Amino acid sequence: MKLIINTSSMVPIYEQIIDQIKAMILNHTLQENEILPSVRALSKELKISALTVKKAYDNLEQEGFTVTVHGKGTFVAAANTELMKEEQRKEVEAEFELAIQKGRRYGMDDEELKEIFALILEE
Known part of the structure; x- marks a missing residue:
């Protein structure tokens, strides 16, 4: 499993691990029961x-992405499609939020942002 840790990032290392493992589960790089x-x-x-790794694994288990079997290891949990959809939705919302903030920094109002969004959807 290839994880990349950025030690100069403001994001804590355990969160970087969580984010990357979640992404691998969501895009099916890591399969159920792996x-x-x-x-x-x-x-x-x-x-x-x-x-740090233990903290990341514990968080992943709390969120339902993994299951730990004592003495055997940590496995990718059975796919909970609702959980997966909600996680993907949160990622998309976060990206939209960043784009809206950038647009507002550039002085765009809500109408301009909506026009851009509508244009992109038409493509």
């Missing part, structure tokens, strides 16, 4: 603390 690297193996590979 085992993730052990906490120790991933921490060694990324040269980070095992506690």
Whole structure:
């Protein structure tokens, strides 16, 4: 599993891990029931603390993306299509929010932004 950690990013390392694993699950790079690297193996590979990886794995499990079986490892959870759709929707909303903020910084009003959105949808 290829994860890229940006140590100069303002995003905490555990969140970078979470985001990348979620993306791999959402785009089906990681399949249902596929085992993730052990906490120790991933921490060694990324040269980070095992506690950081553990925190990321715990968060993924709390959000329903993974399941941990004691003594066996952490696995990609069975696909919950509603959870997947909601996660994808949140990602798209975040991108729209960034675009709207950028447009407003450039002095665009809501009507201009709506026109641009309508134009893009027509393509």
